[in-house]
């Protein structure tokens with residue numbers, strides 16, 4: 001099975017301040033090994049869609065399937081377990097703990113999962129940091145590192161549990177062009193070499209234009225071809 005994510009006729013309404021259909025019959029799929037940015041003008045519904053896809057918001061109609069498992073309808077507890085196992089998050093609100101070291105931050109999701117011993121987790125975390133050229137900073141306090149370095153720690157943390165899909169919200173939002181390119185290269189490599197699906201909401205068209213495929217949204221619809 002190659003499909004990492006399938007959305008079928010997803011609709012989302014906000015009821016305040018008035019009834020508003022923010023996502024309208026969204027259907028698409030993303031395969032493993034694909035890096036797919038979601039682009040579109042401010043307010044078109046990108047973040048709302050990512051929130052649903054990542055199972056953090058369950059108030060929608062339609063069907064979302066991730067890694068062959070229908071996540072629509074799972075309980076909050078089941079979703080929490082599912083997310084930790086299968087989804088890596090690089091979300092802006094998903095901050096690093098600034099007083100913890102880079103290594104401690106990366107280890108945290110694996111400690112929660114309870115699949116490996118502490119030594120194994122530390123090895124895995126160091127390996128992730130190494131792949132992102134962050135191993136020399138493993139024992140530095142995260143809050144004292146640069147924005148680009150912190151973003152790489154967040155990516156290492158997103159990868160520690162071997163997710164099959166990574167979801168990112170404005171992953172290059174606060175980065176200069178050098179770091180933006182770096183994050184782009186990391187995401188492409190993850191998709192192509194590790195067969196992970198990477199979905200990233202972005203305003204950055206430079207970041208998006210070299211990706212495998214772009215999903216473009218307008219007024220709650222997907223308008224890009226080839227979906």
Ligand SMILES: Nc1ncnc2c1ncn2[C@@H]1O[C@H](COP(=O)(O)OP(=O)(O)OP(=O)(O)O)[C@@H](O)[C@H]1O
Nearest residue numbers: 014016017022040041042043044045046047048049
């Ligand atoms: N909790 C909410 N209640 C009501 N309306 C909301 C809520 N959250 C978002 N909206 C509205 O839904 C629409 C889509 O918002 P969303 O944040 O998904 O857009 P976006 O494309 O991610 O925008 P941006 O690029 O600026 O982040 C906007 O019109 C927004 O005002």
